[in-house]
Amino acid sequence: MRVTRIASPNNEPTVAVNPLDENTIVSSYNADLVPLGLARSTNGGKTFDNRILPIPKGFEVASDPVLDSGFPVGHTRKGFFLLGGLAFNGSGEDGTIYVQRSVDNGKTFSAPIVVNRGFGERISNDKPNVAVDKSAASPFIGNAYISYTRFFDNGRGSVIFFHRSTDGGRTWSKPVRISEVRVGFPFVQGSSIGIGLSGEVFAAWIDYNGDRSSIRVRRSDDGGVTFGPDVSAAAITPIQDPLPVPGWDFRVLTFANVRADTSGNFPGAVYAVWDDLSEGSANVLLARSVDNGATWSDPIRVNDSRLGTQNFFSAAAVSPHTGTVNVIYYTNRRSGKRIDVYLARSRDGGRSFERNLRITDKSFNPNADPTFGTPSTFIGDYITTAFKGESDLSVWTDTRTGRQEIFSGRAKRK
Numbered sequence: 001m002r003v004t005r006i007a008s009p010n011n012e013p014t015v016a017v018n019p020l021d022e023n024t025i026v027s028s029y030n031a032d033l034v035p036l037g038l039a040r041s042t043n044g045g046k047t048f049d050n051r052i053l054p055i056p057k058g059f060e061v062a063s064d065p066v067l068d069s070g071f072p073v074g075h076t077r078k079g080f081f082l083l084g085g086l087a088f089n090g091s092g093e094d095g096t097i098y099v100q101r102s103v104d105n106g107k108t109f110s111a112p113i114v115v116n117r118g119f120g121e122r123i124s125n126d127k128p129n130v131a132v133d134k135s136a137a138s139p140f141i142g143n144a145y146i147s148y149t150r151f152f153d154n155g156r157g158s159v160i161f162f163h164r165s166t167d168g169g170r171t172w173s174k175p176v177r178i179s180e181v182r183v184g185f186p187f188v189q190g191s192s193i194g195i196g197l198s199g200e201v202f203a204a205w206i207d208y209n210g211d212r213s214s215i216r217v218r219r220s221d222d223g224g225v226t227f228g229p230d231v232s233a234a235a236i237t238p239i240q241d242p243l244p245v246p247g248w249d250f251r252v253l254t255f256a257n258v259r260a261d262t263s264g265n266f267p268g269a270v271y272a273v274w275d276d277l278s279e280g281s282a283n284v285l286l287a288r289s290v291d292n293g294a295t296w297s298d299p300i301r302v303n304d305s306r307l308g309t310q311n312f313f314s315a316a317a318v319s320p321h322t323g324t325v326n327v328i329y330y331t332n333r334r335s336g337k338r339i340d341v342y343l344a345r346s347r348d349g350g351r352s353f354e355r356n357l358r359i360t361d362k363s364f365n366p367n368a369d370p371t372f373g374t375p376s377t378f379i380g381d382y383i384t385t386a387f388k389g390e391s392d393l394s395v396w397t398d399t400r401t402g403r404q405e406i407f408s409g410r411a412k413r414k
Contacts, residue, residue: 001408003039003395006050007032009371009404011380013395016069018079018105019134019320022388026081026106027395028053028065029406030380033371036062036085040106045393045408056098056112059087067384070132070142072103073168079105082144082169084130088118095124097148101169115146115163115172121154125161127255127381131193131201133223135262135320138199140223144169147178147191147203158187160205164224178203178218178227186210190255194270197262199223202270202293204233204258213238215256215272219293233272233289233296239282243310247337249375250366252282255382257316257327260292265323266349268292273316273327279307284314284329288350302344304356305333311342317385317392325350328359328385328394338363341383341396343411357411359394368399379404 004010010029018024023044031037035055039048055062064086073080081102088095095118100109118124128148133140144165151158160179163172179188186209194202201220207213213236218227238254257273270289275282276299284302289295303311314329325346330339341359346352372378383396391410398407 001045003027003048003406003408004029004037004050006037006052009033009369010037010406011397011404012064012382013397013406014065014067014384015386015393015395016067016081017386017388017393018069019071021079024079024105025393026067027406028067028083030063030065034061036065039406053100053109054112056087056096056114059094059096060089062087064127066128066130068130068132070134073142074103076103078103080168081106082130082132083109084128084146086126086128092124093120094118095126097125097128097146099146099169113169116161116175122152124151125149126151127190129192131195133195133199135195135197135199137197140199142168143223145193145201145224147193149189149191157181157183158189160188160191162203162224179205179216190253192256192258194258194260195262196260196270196292197264197267200260200292202258202260203227204256204272206254206256206274208238215274217258217272217293231293234287234299236274237276237278239275239277239312243282243312245310245332245337247367247375249377250379251377252312253381257314259316259318261318261323262320263323269323269349271316271318271325271350272296273302273314275312275314281308282310282312284311284327286327286350302327302353303329303331303342305331309333313383315383315385317387319387319390322390323349324390326385326392328383330383335363338365341394343392343394359409359411362400364399366399368402369404371404
């Protein structure tokens, strides 16, 4: 299903489903190089309406949307959606983290609310990630969380910051530093937030340190007020940028995905997912914890593509009903120079994955849209998946029309 119907290029899509009315789906994406676009469906994803969202006052560009949903806020009975984004000026200056909130099922969104602003190139925030606590057993249900990377001193230093909101995103706490402060190399980037059954908050990120890189995780048991120790979920090998495919020049980044079980079927289960080069080409790996992130298993490979193919831009979701783990990813497994989206599913708490299923019905050429050059240097940095009931619902950037546009789909079962 084509989601976007407004000016392209459209990339970096995110999606969320109303937990009380799964016919209401909201997606956001980078639209036409400058603002964020918003797509909303009230018929379960059969059709989407599109519009442009406002850029925060005092800024020229908005990008990097991230979405989550929650139960109704305040006296409203309608669905709650929280959208995070990045605003900046010029060529990446003043990188500022902001949110917009909807309390009417995604029909309207508030004016942008600044969470933490940047200043020139001296302080520039990047790559937000948001999560809303909707775990039925959580005492912190309704809390909202946001994490991001702060680059400072013209990008020479980096650190991961975290904020919490207890009023549906209207106001935010002061930043909590959850990573080590890095100056020069190594550096930190690509944070992610997951929520556990009892409202545990899991914050993860990538510590880029050459052949000693790792995915790091910290846990909060008090609704994001304080965090426990920094734990290594796995040693990793970040994937090659750009990927070694003739004609591909778009950037690829290794980011963290951390998700936890809220179904109760796999108590204490937490999953870390990332893209890894350790087998000689890009593959999707998963490490699992069964003790709320204290210790972690050896990684397993999620994708069942043949070795030598490139599998990247992984995104994960966990069913709140059954604990099923879904992971989607881009891959060139069908056509060496074209891209498809595949889904891997685990029904045994991340111990193993079933035969992967194709989501796209047509492979696409990442260079079809010349906006970012030929070959293209940018197709976005991520794609997203969510659960709609027990079915997957994924969004990605697709160029089958000759332009970067957002498509949605579900895995095809044979």
